[in-house]
Amino acid sequence: MAPALTKPITGDLAPYATDPSATRGRRHDEMESRTRSPYQRDRDRIIHSGAFRRLKHKTQVFVYHEGDYYRTRLTHSLEVAQIARSLSRFLGLDEDLAEALALAHDLGHTPFGHAGEDALAECMEGYGGFDHNAQTLRIVTRLEQRYADFDGLNLTWETLEGVVKHNGPVIGQGEGTDHLPRAFREYEGLAALDLHTYASLEAQVAALSDDIAYNNHDIDDGLRAGLFTADDLMSLPLVGDMFREVHDAYPGLAPRRLRHEAIRRLISHMVEDVIGETTRRLEKIQPGNSDDIRNAGMQIASFSEEMQAHDRALKSFLLERMYRHFQVNRMMSKAKRVMTEVFELLVNEPSLLPNEWQDMTDGPRTVKTAETVCDYVAGMTDRFAIEEHRRLFQPDPIFR
Structure with missing residues (x-):
């Protein structure tokens, strides 16, 4: 990868932060910007990508026409970025790298949330499989075709590393890559991303921010949709405490205000827990640079054990009361049929x-054709x- 220009760093970074002036560079040689750090430039390229704009009409649980107030992948990504910046600022990390990773983390998701991904994974059995993280890598290194000199966005090594490894090492030490999804295996620079190590602390923070945002906005959306009530949440540890705290402090508060106030406090509580636990782990290992984070052999950014238990309880509740709700099941069943039949x-x-x-195809039911259809x-x-399914399967007197 081409080295970046050395630039003065604005703000005080911790020793273990990812230093933008020491980036490992980009796969294709480029002169770095005189006005933006390498990670600011990565963030801007992600925001200007077609894949990022399409997140506006991609959903996680509800499909787009269910209502204007439910989160989309775009609004979720913006919420994740806000939390990641706040955590990074407090911990002395590079905020721009954390933000870039937060904004990129959902680029590879299919339409219709997890139902769409499950359907596409089943369709791609025998053709190399499908994984949304691997698809994100494929998008930012190949499918985005905006620049004259290269395919993809030509992001820095550190941003690509975070895209691939934000959930931890992808392979064990000395393990091969044959079991990885095709979109990982097809990237020529995959081995250079040190798949057996952890990612930067910025990437770890972005992953935790995703978890915080996801849980809390699903509470909000589930309450809005009437899939459960605030009273149903009272039995949950921490979540119930926050709702009771607001209810007791503001008797008669309108449900909408009660919901927002409780969720705001819950997010703050989770953020403070991450700061506390991450700080304890940093003090334990005393990292001198970002590579010490990568080689620590453990996740450094983390919830405390108590918060992990609260997180599991909330996820279990949402699984039963929201993700498996019959109304959601009906929409997801339709979504899977649309995906499968079109594919x-x-x-x-x-x-x-x-x-x-x-x-980009070479005949019916070939691997190349399946990969092309999968990308499409x-x-x-x-x-x-939904419209493509209608065009392909429903008779229309007007040919178009």
């Missing part, structure tokens, strides 16, 4: 693909997937 038809009849996508379908928004 199977296009793999069998690639001539139905738009011309630019047809050019995974990149769809909820709305486009």
Whole structure:
């Protein structure tokens, strides 16, 4: 990778932070910006990408037409970025790298949330599999085609590392990569990302921020949708405490205000827990640089054991009361059928693909054609997937 220009660093970074002036560079040689650090530039490229814009109409639990107030992948990513910046600022990390990773973490998701991913993974069995993290890498290194000199966004090594390893090492020491999804294996620079180590602390913070945002906005969306009530949450540790605390402090408070105030306090409590536990772990290992974080052999950014127990209890509640709710199940069942039927038809009849996508196929039911169809379908928004299914399967007197 080409080295970046050495730039003065604004703000005080901790010794274990990822120093933008010491980046390992980019895969394709580029002169770095005179006005932005390498990670600021990565963030800006992510924001300007087509994949990022499409997150506006990709959902996690509800499909796009369920209501204007439910979160989309875009609003979720912005919430994750806000939490990641706050944590990074307190811990002395590079905020721009953490923000870039937060904004990029959902780029590879399919339409219709986890139901869409499950459907596409089943469709891709025998063709190399599907994984949304691997698809994110494929998007930022290949599928985004905006620049004259290279495919992808040509992000820094540190941002690519965080995309791939934000949940921890991808392989064990000395382990091969044959079991990884095809989108990982096809990236020529994969081995250089040190798959057996942990990612930077900025990447770890971004992953935890995702968890905090995800849990809390699902509480909000579930309450809005009437899938459960505030009273149902009272039995949960911590969550129930926050709702009771607000209820007792503000008797008669409107449900909407009660919900927002309790969730605001819950997010703050989780953020403070991450700061406390991460600080304790940093004091234990005394890292002198960012590589000490990568080679620590453990996750450094973390919830405390008590908060991990609260997190498991909340996830269990949401699984039963929200993700498995019959109304959600019905929508997800429809979504899986849309994904599966569109994929199977296009793999069998690639001539139905738009011309630019047809050019990347080589006949029905081949691996190359399946990979092309997978990229095409995974990149769809909820709305486009529904419309494409209608165009392909429903009779229409007007041919279009």
